[in-house]
Amino acid sequence: MKLKGWKEVTPGCVITEAGSAVQFKTGSWRSLKPVFIEENCIQCLFCWLYCPDMAIKVKDGKRAEFDYDYCKGCGICAVECPGKKGNKAIIMVEEGK
Amino acid sequence: MPKGLTLKELSKKEIMFSSGHRMCAGCGAPTIVKMVLLGSNYPVVAANATGCLEVSSCISDYTAWKIPWIHNAFENAAATLSGVETMYRSLKKQGKINDEIKFIAFGGDGGTYDIGFQSLSGAMERGHDMLYICYDNGAYMNTGIQRSSATPYGADTTTRPAGSVVPGKTEQRKNLTKIMAAHNIPYAAQASPSHWMDLLKKVQKALAIKGPKFMNVISSCNRGWRSRTDDAIQLTRLGVETCYWPLYEIENGVTKITFKPKEKKSIGDFLKPQGRFKHLFKPENEWILRKIQEDIDREWERLQKEEACFAS
Amino acid sequence: MAKVVAVTGNEAVANALRQVNPDVCAVYPITPQTEMMQRFASFISNDLVKTEIILVESEHSSLSACVGASAAGGRVITATSSQGLALMFEILFIASGTRLPIVMPVVNRALSAPINIHGDHSDAMSARDAGWIQLWSENGQEAYDNAIQAFRIAEHMDVRLPVMICMDGFIVSHSIERLEYLEDEEVKNFVGEFKQLNPLLDIEHPVSYGPLILTDYYMEFRKAQDEVNTKVPQIVLDVAEDFAKMSGRKYGLFETYRLDDAEIGLVILNSAAGTSKDVIDEFRDKGIKAGLLKPRLYRPFPYREVGEALKHLKAVCVLDRADAFGSSFGPVYLDIATSLYPYKEKPVLINKIYGLGGRDYLPGHAETVLNELVEIAGTGIPGSLKEYIGVRE
Numbered sequence: 001m002k003l004k005g006w007k008e009v010t011p012g013c014v015i016t017e018a019g020s021a022v023q024f025k026t027g028s029w030r031s032l033k034p035v036f037i038e039e040n041c042i043q044c045l046f047c048w049l050y051c052p053d054m055a056i057k058v059k060d061g062k063r064a065e066f067d068y069d070y071c072k073g074c075g076i077c078a079v080e081c082p083g084k085k086g087n088k089a090i091i092m093v094e095e096g097k
Numbered sequence: 098m099p100k101g102l103t104l105k106e107l108s109k110k111e112i113m114f115s116s117g118h119r120m121c122a123g124c125g126a127p128t129i130v131k132m133v134l135l136g137s138n139y140p141v142v143a144a145n146a147t148g149c150l151e152v153s154s155c156i157s158d159y160t161a162w163k164i165p166w167i168h169n170a171f172e173n174a175a176a177t178l179s180g181v182e183t184m185y186r187s188l189k190k191q192g193k194i195n196d197e198i199k200f201i202a203f204g205g206d207g208g209t210y211d212i213g214f215q216s217l218s219g220a221m222e223r224g225h226d227m228l229y230i231c232y233d234n235g236a237y238m239n240t241g242i243q244r245s246s247a248t249p250y251g252a253d254t255t256t257r258p259a260g261s262v263v264p265g266k267t268e269q270r271k272n273l274t275k276i277m278a279a280h281n282i283p284y285a286a287q288a289s290p291s292h293w294m295d296l297l298k299k300v301q302k303a304l305a306i307k308g309p310k311f312m313n314v315i316s317s318c319n320r321g322w323r324s325r326t327d328d329a330i331q332l333t334r335l336g337v338e339t340c341y342w343p344l345y346e347i348e349n350g351v352t353k354i355t356f357k358p359k360e361k362k363s364i365g366d367f368l369k370p371q372g373r374f375k376h377l378f379k380p381e382n383e384w385i386l387r388k389i390q391e392d393i394d395r396e397w398e399r400l401q402k403e404e405a406c407f408a409s
Numbered sequence: 410m411a412k413v414v415a416v417t418g419n420e421a422v423a424n425a426l427r428q429v430n431p432d433v434c435a436v437y438p439i440t441p442q443t444e445m446m447q448r449f450a451s452f453i454s455n456d457l458v459k460t461e462i463i464l465v466e467s468e469h470s471s472l473s474a475c476v477g478a479s480a481a482g483g484r485v486i487t488a489t490s491s492q493g494l495a496l497m498f499e500i501l502f503i504a505s506g507t508r509l510p511i512v513m514p515v516v517n518r519a520l521s522a523p524i525n526i527h528g529d530h531s532d533a534m535s536a537r538d539a540g541w542i543q544l545w546s547e548n549g550q551e552a553y554d555n556a557i558q559a560f561r562i563a564e565h566m567d568v569r570l571p572v573m574i575c576m577d578g579f580i581v582s583h584s585i586e587r588l589e590y591l592e593d594e595e596v597k598n599f600v601g602e603f604k605q606l607n608p609l610l611d612i613e614h615p616v617s618y619g620p621l622i623l624t625d626y627y628m629e630f631r632k633a634q635d636e637v638n639t640k641v642p643q644i645v646l647d648v649a650e651d652f653a654k655m656s657g658r659k660y661g662l663f664e665t666y667r668l669d670d671a672e673i674g675l676v677i678l679n680s681a682a683g684t685s686k687d688v689i690d691e692f693r694d695k696g697i698k699a700g701l702l703k704p705r706l707y708r709p710f711p712y713r714e715v716g717e718a719l720k721h722l723k724a725v726c727v728l729d730r731a732d733a734f735g736s737s738f739g740p741v742y743l744d745i746a747t748s749l750y751p752y753k754e755k756p757v758l759i760n761k762i763y764g765l766g767g768r769d770y771l772p773g774h775a776e777t778v779l780n781e782l783v784e785i786a787g788t789g790i791p792g793s794l795k796e797y798i799g800v801r802e
Contacts, residue, residue, distance in 0.1 A: 003625060006632040011569060012508035013622055013630055014607045018615040021117035021154070021161035029122060045104035049293060050330050052127040054116045058108040070116035074123035075327030092327075140612040144477065145619075152621045160617035165609040167480050168619030169503060173473035179463060180433065180477025180485075181609055187432040187461035188483060188610065196612055216473065219466030 022070075026053060030073035032092045034066055041089035047077035102297055107135050111163070118161035119153040123326035125316035125333065126150045126232045127161075128290050130203065133230055136300030139199045140164065142185075144178035146208030147171040149239040149318075150232065172212040175220035175229055178202040182225045199304050200227040205316075206247035207237040210273050221280045221309040228303045231273065232316040242321040242373075246271040249341070250392065251385045252373045254321075259376040264385055269392065277311040278347040284310040286346035286355075291334035295344055295355050302346075315342045323372020335367040340397040345404075352403040361397070364390045411589040411656070418549040418581035421588055422488075422514050422574070423448035425556035427458055428596035431512075432483035432603070435463045435471035439493040440526045441578040442516040446488050468493035472500040472511075479509040480618050482608025484560070486511070490578060491518035491532045498536065504571045505540030506634065507618060510563035511571040513541075514556060517679070517730075518578040519766045527767020528578035530678065530731040534740045540634060542572040542641055543708040545678050547664075550588040552576040554658060555705075557591070560600045561648045567640050569606060575707075577680045579767060595655055638709040645706050662711040664703040665718055667693060671700025673782035674719065674756070676745050677728040678704055681763065681770040685728075688775035699779055704741070716748035722756040723786035726778050730764045738795055757785050760795040774798050 010016060043063055048056045055071035057064040078090040113134040120127050126149060134141060142165045145151040151168045154161040169177040178200055188194040204213055209231040217229060236254050237243040244254040244266055251265045259265040278285040283306050288296040296314065303310040315336050317329035324332055336342040337356060341364060344356040365386065368374040377385050416424070423445045426434075434453070436446045452458045463478075465471040471487045479485040489497065494515055504511055515533050519525040533543060542562060546552035552574060559572040576582060591599075607616045622630060642662055649660040666686050668674060675685050682703040692699040702718055704710075719725055729739025737743070742760035749755040761778060764770040777798065785791050 004629065006629040006636070009626065009629050009633050011606070011633070011637075012506065012618070013620055014507070015155065015158060015160045015617040015620055016607060016614070017158070017160070018617070019115040019161065019163040021159040022115050024117040024119070024159050026117060026119065045108055048108055049104055049132075050128055050290070052120065052122075052124050052131075052329070053118070054112055054114070054131065061105040061108060067116065072122035074329070075325075076123055076329055079327045080330055142481075142609050142612070151619075155617050155620040157620060157622060157626055160620065162617050163615055165612060165615045166617045167477060167609055168617075169473055169476050170499060173470060173500070176465065176470035176473035177477035179465075179470075180435070180474030180479075181481040182477075183433050183461045183463050183474065184478040184481035184483045184485070185610055187459065188481075190461070191432075191459055194610060196610075198610065198612060215466060216470050219470055222466070223464065 025069045026072050027069045030071060030095045032073040032075060033068070033095045034071060034073070034075070034077055034090050035093055036066060037089050037091065040084045040087045042082065042084055044082060046080045046082065047090060050076050050080050052076065102294060110135055113141070113163040115161045115163060117159065119156065120149060121320055123319045123329050124149070125234065125290060125318065125329045128329070129230070129232050129314050129316055132290060132293060132296055133201065133300050134164070136297045137199055137304055139197050139304070141199050141201050142181055144169070144174045144181065144202045146174035146204035146213055148205035148208050150203055150205065152239055171208050173216045174202045174204045174208060174213060176216040178227050179220040179223065179225045182227050202227060202229045204229070204231055205238065206231060206233040206235060207245045210247045210271055211245050218280065221277060221282050221311065225309055226307050228310040228312065231313045233313055234316040234318040234321060236321050238318050238321045247273070250389055251377050253376060254373070264376065264382055274311070274313045278350070281350070282309045282311060284346065284348050287313045287342060287344055289315045289333045289337050289342060289344060291330050292337060292344060292356055299346060321373065324370050328370060332367070332370060335362065338362045339364050339367040340393055341367050343397060343400055345400060351407045352400065354400060354404050364393055410592060413587065413589055415585050415587050416549065417583050417585050418552050418576050419445040419516070419583065420448060421549045421553040422556050422576070424590060425553045425596070426486055427452045428591070428593050429484070429557065429560055429600050430458050430597070431460055431486045433463065433475070433478040433485045434460045435465050435474045435487040437465050437468050437471045437489070437493065439468070439490050441518060441528070441582045442488045442490045442493070442514070445514060445516065445582070468496045469500060472497040472504060475511045476500060476504050476507065476509055479511050480507065480608070481610050482605040484603045486513065488514040488516070490516045491520055494532045494536055495520060501536055501539035501541060506630070508569040509571055510569050512556070512559045512563055512574070513571065514552070514574045514576070516578045516582045517575050525766040526578070528580050529765045529767065530575070530729070533573060533575045534731040537708050537740060540570065541708065542570050543706070544572065544574050545705055545707050546574060546576040546581070547679055547682050547703060549581055549586045552581060553588060553590070554652065554656065554660065557596055557599060558648050558652050558660070562641070562645055564604060565644050566604065568637060568644055570637065570641070575679065580680045591656055599651070599655055641709050642706060642711050660705060662706045662714055663718070664705060666701040666703070668700035668702055668718060670698060672698040672723045673779060673786050674700045674702060674722045674725045675728060675775070675778065676702045676704070676719070676725060676741060678707070678730065678741060681728065681730065684770055684772055685775045688772050688779065692779055697779070697783060710744050712744070712748040715745065716752065719745070719749060720752045720755055724782040725756040726759050726761055726782055728761050728763050728778070732762045732765065757789060757791050759785070759791045762795070762797045763799055768799050770799070
């Protein structure tokens with residue numbers, strides 16, 4: 001991304017584009033990657049709630065896909081997932097595998 | 098169940114804090130911010146003290162905040178927000194603004210218990226209509242895990258490391274929640290992201306009250322706590338279940354415990370997964386573990402007595 | 410229709426602020442400013458202004474609250490002196506770096522230690538690099554006039570910088586003098602409506618104030634701020650021109666007194682300039698070509714204009730009512746020396762430190778200095794370059 005010159009910066013460093021952080025893809029930080037096992041999901045939405053990076057999307061009240069552009073692979077979702085009958089709906093695998 | 102407080106309902110709301118922020122993987126703070134903002138049914142304007150949350154959520158051209166937000170300096174989030182809130186009242190009185198806006202300040206324990214204490218006390222005393230959220234991870238984490246007055250007794254930090262003659266922090270934590278309640282503000286509470294409904298109810302209750310409100314929220318830091326990256330929520334849950342971080346509220350001076358663990362766990366359960374306490378498990382430091390348990394038991398007893406006092 | 414009154418400097422500035430009628434005011438007491446904000450607080454209590462008050466718990470919080478209120482989107486004021494200004498030091502830079510048009514009268518008082526409540530310039534001088542526009546005032550009338558003009562300068566869309574209006578503690582703030590007030594309507598029309606820029610309270614357009622800026626951008630922001638400062642002198646002159654049309658009183662970047670054909674001159678700020686002008690007249694009566702330059706816009710300093718005004722003199726003494734505590738030269742001396750440096754032919758320049766901690770500056774002092782300048786003008790050789798006057802040996 002081309003850096004701005006002094007004539008182009010905003011007065012007082014005020015950022016006028018809300019939520020512009022989405023341009024910064026933190027997905028590259030991962031070393032572990034979460035994988036969704038849909039048949040074990042009870043749609044509790046805990047993973048959506050506890051994800052620190054808003055990397056789990058929910059559509060019409062149902063859990064949708066991981067947003068791998070931002071997921072940092074922290075694994076909180078996998079720990080918090082209650083799963084079905086002891087089988088988790090999220091497991092962490094090594095990135096790149 | 099209060100209206101709108103199901104995860105399904107909440108998931109339909111826009112989260113006013115975006116992805117792409119640069120807090121560590123597994124940090125407790127962004128989840129707290131997410132929950133607090135989800136808890137508001139009104140537009141929010143926020144102020145933030147310098148610290149991990151501020152520095153990682155707003156860099157150069159990138160801001161994760163989808164609400165108006167101001168960072169001023171380290172110790173003045175409360176003073177800054179009191180200025181914003183006063184301007185709001187002034188412009189509203191003049192008929193220049195009609196919107197209903199809520200004002201929320203975020204500060205870490207460093208910027209709230211220590212350097213920000215004066216400005217917080219002043220803002221609460223003056224009665225500004227604002228909610229101050231302290232995300233308490235028990236140290237100055239952004240500068241590399243230095244001791245604050247919120248650091249738990251016995252914890253290893255870089256400015257009070259556990260060494261051969263000093264066993265980590267040698268002072269008790271400050272009870273900021275009670276200090277804030279002593280300002281006679283209408284609402285002070287402790288919450289944890291692990292008990293999300295309790296947290297959200299408290300946020301909603303606070304925002305419905307006109308006047309100064311304070312909420313102290315336990316926030317995991319896997320760097321400073323030397324814990325697993327995926328343990329953030331589980332550790333705060335243990336903090337609550339061991340009564341290290343009791344969940345209570347003090348509304349107009351009346352104490353109410355909002356969560357009583359079915360089985361109060363021993364403090365070792367909370368301390369063991371954290372590397373900052375690992376030296377406490379050496380035999381020569383057994384007395385410290387005992388003292389920590391005694392202090393927690395005593396505080397929990399006192400809290401229950403306070404509650405009983407008002408219930409009768 | 411101007412109203413002639415006999416009031417103290419504090420009262421006059423408080424009245425100016427009443428006429429401007431800002432949206433928010435942060436108040437914290439410190440001698441000798443206290444009375445100004447007390448008067449303003451009584452205007453609030455008696456519904457004479459629409460201002461909302463914030464009775465902060467320290468000056469650090471007063472400027473912090475002003476930053477919040479200004480960013481929220483409205484007209485904001487506070488006032489302070491000495492230790493209060495020193496306490497809000499870090500926020501001064503934040504206010505100017507964030508480009509917020511806060512207006513703050515500073516009633517100049519000496520800095521501790523030792524603690525002293527009387528007038529000298531060490532407080533505002535120690536803040537001269539904080540990026541604030543500084544307007545200095547000789548007397549109550551100038552303080553009143555500067556306070557009104559400050560809003561137009563600060564809020565100008567090409568500027569958007571905070572302004573401090575300096576006036577001598579006790580000497581001006583507490584002494585009664587005859588001055589002229591403008592009509593409330595005139596002042597109201599002169600300052601106009603506050604124009605918002607990226608207000609926090611505009612929830613339709615959320616903005617973020619105070620990002621972390623790393624090595625890749627900090628310098629660009631500083632350069633941009635530096636550039637804005639180059640526009641300030643012309644805007645100060647434009648506002649002064651408008652003010653003159655309304656009041657009949659003319660202001661520039663500085664005041665020159667009998668300087669055009671002078672051979673020796675004094676450079677001096679604030680109230681002591683008034684004392685010195687009388688002595689200049691006496692010397693002129695004796696046939697000695699003496700003159701005086703009194704800076705008004707001190708930051709950004711108009712180096713080129715000041716240099717042009719002084720370059721023809723043979724000997725100049727810069728009198729400072731503040732010293733650099735580390736035994737450098739007085740702050741005004743350093744700026745005057747810089748303004749004269751580009752010229753091959755320039756006056757001999759000496760520095761005298763006077764009036765610290767409220768020590769009186771008397772006509773006799775000005776006489777002694779001017780006599781010394783007469784000698785230096787003759788020989789071209791100064792005695793000591795820096796001296797404290799009025800101090801007991």
